[in-house]
Structures are given as C-alpha cells and as structure tokens.
Amino acid sequence: MTHLQTNDLEEVQSVVAGIYCAHSVLTSGGASADAAGLDLIRRAPQPVVKLHYGRSVRIDAGTFPRLMLMQTCLDGSGAAEQGSLRAELRRGQTVPLSPGLATRLAFDSRFAQQSVRLDIERVEALCSSWLNVPALDRPLRFDLNPFSAALEQAWSQAVGLIVSYARSGLLLPASAIANLDEFIVSLVLSQHPHNYSDDLRRPQKGLPPRLVREAERLMRDGELHQTPSKIAAELGVSLRTLELGFRAVHDCSPSEFLRRVRVAKARETLLAPKATTSVTEVALANGFLHLARFSAYYREVFGESPVHTLRRSQPRGTLAMAVG
Structure with a gap:
C-alpha cells in the first residue's frame, strides 16, 4: 500500500x-x-x-x-x-x-x-x-x-x-x-449498459446434459481457483450457454452450483481438521472471502455453523483455534 x-x-x-x-x-x-x-x-x-x-x-x-x-x-x-x-x-x-x-x-x-x-x-x-x-x-x-x-x-x-x-x-x-x-x-x-449489451441479450441454447455433467466434474475435481467462465472456456461454450444448461438441469446458476461444491469441500476439511485448522483458513482456501456469508451458506446446507462442525471434530485441547 x-x-x-x-x-x-x-x-x-x-x-x-x-x-x-x-x-x-x-x-x-x-x-x-x-x-x-x-x-x-x-x-x-x-x-x-x-x-x-x-x-x-x-x-x-x-x-x-x-x-x-x-x-x-x-x-x-x-x-x-x-x-x-x-x-x-x-x-x-x-x-x-x-x-x-x-x-x-x-x-x-x-x-x-x-x-x-x-x-x-x-x-x-x-x-x-x-x-x-x-x-x-x-x-x-x-x-x-x-x-x-x-x-x-x-x-x-x-x-x-x-x-x-x-x-x-x-x-x-x-x-x-x-x-x-x-x-x-x-x-x-x-x-451496466455497454456496446455488447444487445448481443448478450440474444437467445442462446443451453448446454446438453452430458456437458453439464462434465462441467460438474470440473467443478468437483478441478483446481480451487476454477471459475464459471474458465469452465465455460474449457468446454468451448459461452458462459450464458453454461448458465442455461445448469438452470435446465439443476435449477440454479453455475456460480450457485460451484458454491455448493466448495461448501461441501469446506465441510470435508472441517470434519477432519488438523490441530491448527481454523474456519477463516478453510473459508478462504475454498474461495469465500465474506466469512459471514460463508457461515450462512454453510448453515443453510448443513444445519449447523462451520464453527460448530470444527469444534466437535477438533482434537482435544485445540478448541481455541476454531474461530481464528
């Protein structure tokens, strides 16, 4: 700075x-x-x-x-x-x-x-x-x-x-x-309007189900820095095509599906933590910068806070590390 x-x-x-x-x-x-x-x-x-x-x-x-x-x-x-x-x-x-x-x-x-x-x-x-x-x-x-x-x-x-x-x-x-x-x-x-806004509003066909499944695999097995646009590029389709495919198959956007995948990966880490594992570390490692929203997403899916998951999974004597 x-x-x-x-x-x-x-x-x-x-x-x-x-x-x-x-x-x-x-x-x-x-x-x-x-x-x-x-x-x-x-x-x-x-x-x-x-x-x-x-x-x-x-x-x-x-x-x-x-x-x-x-x-x-x-x-x-x-x-x-x-x-x-x-x-x-x-x-x-x-x-x-x-x-x-x-x-x-x-x-x-x-x-x-x-x-x-x-x-x-x-x-x-x-x-x-x-x-x-x-x-x-x-x-x-x-x-x-x-x-x-x-x-x-x-x-x-x-x-x-x-x-x-x-x-x-x-x-x-x-x-x-x-x-x-x-x-x-x-x-x-x-x-915000720009000189391609009209082009982006034109109708497009959605992704075939087989390619939706391939996109899901890339989200689950790919690098953590994957984003919907990178996945679309890897599949050779537009991001809007990817979006339409996910809405047809899962009734959600690719970003929402990817968020679910990352929340699930975060839970895997919280259920098998190291002595130094913290909720902040796990959230950031899985692409969540807003910790309050991460906790809200996590609670919505699993019915408990990430801190609670970590506390009951943490080895004895390391509970103080859970939140930091």
Missing part, C-alpha cells in the same frame, strides 16, 4: 500517470491550502486508488489508452467527458470510463475519488466467453452514465471487501482472488 500526502501537484500527477496514463493537470479557481493525497490500496491484478487533489483541477487524459476505470465520487463533485458524451459526478456515484476515447475530467476542490482499474483483457475475455466468440470484433465501451442504485450498492460492497483485505495485509489464496476479481468484472459487465 502506497500513501502520498503533498502540496506538490506535479508529484501526484507523476504517481497517477504511473498507475493510469500520461495526462495534463491544470488548476482553476486559485490554489487551495489543502494538500493533495493518494492511496494506492491495491496494486494488482486490478488496482484500487483513493485520490484527491485538494484544489479545483481540469485534467486532459488524451485517448485514455488501454485504461478502463470505474471512478467513484466520495466527496465533492466533478464531470467526465469522453468523446462527445458527458457525465456529472456526484457523491456516492460511480461512472465507468472506457479506453480509446478523448477523455477530459473536471473536479472541484472537495472532490475525492476511489477508482478501480479493471483489467481490459480480463473484461473483454469474459465478454467474448459470454458471447461464445474467440474475440470481440470491436473495443468494449461502457455507457458514460452513473451506475444504477442496485449496481452501486453491490459495487460498493464488493470494492469495500477488496479494500478491507488489502489493508489487513492478509495474503489471500489464489482461489479467493480469482473469484473476487471475476465477480467485480462480471458485475459491471452484466449490470
């Missing part, structure tokens, strides 16, 4: 350019006494940054090369222009900025932002997977409008989880990171 607090605007500009892209910054309305501040909360795979300039600024970011940014206004107000389109930025709103467009930003002196840089290759690969095509035939671009209220709430919770883990310094298992990053990408791709 990188923290910067300074009155040197050029220093902030240099750090921001290293994270995002080269840009020019002009102050307007006179300089403010407030220092600029930047926190690089998470570096990779999709950086999270908190930033305020402490003064009114106008920014020219050129064509936003290879930069897909979800920008949330935490305080103050501003505006974003991409090409001929413009969006106002208000507190508690997130606006997606897409690559390859002439981009200009204007922030008032109180403006503070928290932004997530999405991995463009990851977003476009997921979109092409949903469409069942090898690659997109044009760059993916989101509508320059604030998120809906429902998406804003889900986005805020997901990014809040990322921030809390980044600040804790906890080293997450690959399965947990893969699930969290795919979730935030799929959240925006499925819930």
Whole structure:
C-alpha cells in the first residue's frame, strides 16, 4: 500500500500517470491550502486508488489508452467527458470510463475519488466467453452514465471487501482472488449498459446434459481457483450457454452450483481438521472471502455453523483455534 500526502501537484500527477496514463493537470479557481493525497490500496491484478487533489483541477487524459476505470465520487463533485458524451459526478456515484476515447475530467476542490482499474483483457475475455466468440470484433465501451442504485450498492460492497483485505495485509489464496476479481468484472459487465449489451441479450441454447455433467466434474475435481467462465472456456461454450444448461438441469446458476461444491469441500476439511485448522483458513482456501456469508451458506446446507462442525471434530485441547 502506497500513501502520498503533498502540496506538490506535479508529484501526484507523476504517481497517477504511473498507475493510469500520461495526462495534463491544470488548476482553476486559485490554489487551495489543502494538500493533495493518494492511496494506492491495491496494486494488482486490478488496482484500487483513493485520490484527491485538494484544489479545483481540469485534467486532459488524451485517448485514455488501454485504461478502463470505474471512478467513484466520495466527496465533492466533478464531470467526465469522453468523446462527445458527458457525465456529472456526484457523491456516492460511480461512472465507468472506457479506453480509446478523448477523455477530459473536471473536479472541484472537495472532490475525492476511489477508482478501480479493471483489467481490459480480463473484461473483454469474459465478454467474448459470454458471447461464445474467440474475440470481440470491436473495443468494449461502457455507457458514460452513473451506475444504477442496485449496481452501486453491490459495487460498493464488493470494492469495500477488496479494500478491507488489502489493508489487513492478509495474503489471500489464489482461489479467493480469482473469484473476487471475476465477480467485480462480471458485475459491471452484466449490470451496466455497454456496446455488447444487445448481443448478450440474444437467445442462446443451453448446454446438453452430458456437458453439464462434465462441467460438474470440473467443478468437483478441478483446481480451487476454477471459475464459471474458465469452465465455460474449457468446454468451448459461452458462459450464458453454461448458465442455461445448469438452470435446465439443476435449477440454479453455475456460480450457485460451484458454491455448493466448495461448501461441501469446506465441510470435508472441517470434519477432519488438523490441530491448527481454523474456519477463516478453510473459508478462504475454498474461495469465500465474506466469512459471514460463508457461515450462512454453510448453515443453510448443513444445519449447523462451520464453527460448530470444527469444534466437535477438533482434537482435544485445540478448541481455541476454531474461530481464528
């Protein structure tokens, strides 16, 4: 985690350019006494940054090369222009900025932002997977409008989880990171309009039952960092085809089925624990970052909390390790 607090605007500009892209910054309305501040909360795979300039600024970011940014206004107000389109930025709103467009930003002196840089290759690969095509035939671009209220709430919770883990310094298992990053990408791709939204809404046929069974095998026997999109890619089908197949056979989504598989694997570990086994360790190892939700899922399936399972399975003298 990188923290910067300074009155040197050029220093902030240099750090921001290293994270995002080269840009020019002009102050307007006179300089403010407030220092600029930047926190690089998470570096990779999709950086999270908190930033305020402490003064009114106008920014020219050129064509936003290879930069897909979800920008949330935490305080103050501003505006974003991409090409001929413009969006106002208000507190508690997130606006997606897409690559390859002439981009200009204007922030008032109180403006503070928290932004997530999405991995463009990851977003476009997921979109092409949903469409069942090898690659997109044009760059993916989101509508320059604030998120809906429902998406804003889900986005805020997901990014809040990322921030809390980044600040804790906890080293997450690959399965947990893969699930969290795919979730935030799929959240925006499925819930905010973009230039492929109409294509994604077109009817598709579901997966044949034999391939649903093969997908189930991959979920049960594959690596823990498997995600529905990776399974769809391995089967050579779109994620929507996989979804339709699972709904026809199991009346649930692939994500819900995979969650059941992981809850079952977690139970296997809790029923045969080591002396140092903890619920937190087991949850994270199986791709669950939100411990309260893991406990709720577990109780729903097995009728008891994971802590209870571990306590009655734990060797004598090690009960104190159950929750940690």
